[in-house]
Amino acid sequence: MGLVPPELSLDFRPNVVPKTITNFLRELSLIGNVSDKVSKLDAFVKGLEEEMKKIDAFKRELPLCMLLLNDAILVLKEESTQCMARNVEPVLEEFIPLKNKEEDNHSEEDGSLITTKKEEDCNNDCNNNKDKKNWMSSVQLWNIDDDYCSSDHKLDTKRNDEDPCKSRGGGGRGFMPFKANLGFSVRKEDKQEVPVHGLTLSTPGIKNLKEESSSTGSRSSCSRAVPFSATNARMSFRSAPPVGLSNHLQQHQQQQSGRKQRRCWSPELHRRFLNALQQLGGSQATPKQIRELMQVDGLTNDEVKSHLQKYRLHTRRLPATTTTSTPANQSGLVLGGGHAWMCQDQFGESSKGSSSQSGSPQGPLQLATNTGGTSTTGCESMEDDEDAKSECYSWKSHDQKPRKNNV
């Protein structure tokens, strides 16, 4: 560890500070020997190129820096060749714009040539080092963000709430409005990770946590070792790729927006919902019962309740024609209207009517994430089909208009 190149050293002593271009050029202009000049120029350019390599990874975040560096390199190189060719002194004027650009952030006294050591420090060293630190943090944010967004988008092109990606609006990739304490809270929330049997869950908020844990208690031994089917695995990979981080992000979003992430009722989810309803004898079942029957990890009472409310709204209207002969009715189910099971058009036989389905053992459905309604577990028919997978369940095909308020 004895010899550390100045650039890598953490030492901030002024003597390891690189020159500003201005100063460098000034020195250069004092050199009479052309070959000396050229070699100095080359060395400097080399340094710049090194720098360029370093920030290459961050070029997206620091386009301007890249540009400036690139510019500087080009100009210096040109200067070098010209120097060699003409055997004359470099023309300083050429660098003036460059200098201006480069130092645009720093109130650069026009008398930069008289810059004190300190200013040099600032121009180069501070800039470099401080920026490097910033780069690190910014690039981290970006990458996370990026992953999160891109993967998310792949999954769900429909989602439009609370989606930071969307809110970026037009072209500008804005930074997400992280709170200042991001780093810490992330860690804090780490501990709060939802106990969703091996899979990450996207929606659980604080409230959910509470709800889940309480309800989980009721199904007691429900640490039911969930069969981690290939489908499940795939799904979980597909839908929760950025792993913990996305989780954190989502939790952050949630925390910040104060609003839970929407649960998307995928057809599969809805199918389970209907199955549960069926087993419970119809829409008068309570949210809790339904949720328990549905066996969907991460699903909350509130969500079921909300869905149930919608369901009831859509099924309350009894078209006189169908009420009497529906299979549901035959089996004594009270499913609101005869419409309750019309969903078979979507789910095929699986949720059809009252018949034997009820007993069918459905594995617990694990939703790695619902952000995009990507849950497809167990429903072979829509495993990979673009059309079905990302859609949330839609009621519209079932009932025309929700009834008027009955306050």
Place this chain on the structure above:
DNA sequence: GTTTGAATAT
């Protein structure tokens, strides 16, 4: 304190 259903908000 929990659950529910309805109303209301997003």
Place this chain on the structure above:
DNA sequence: AATATTCAAA
């Protein structure tokens, strides 16, 4: 339109 949240009642 679909889902979340709120609120009063059970």
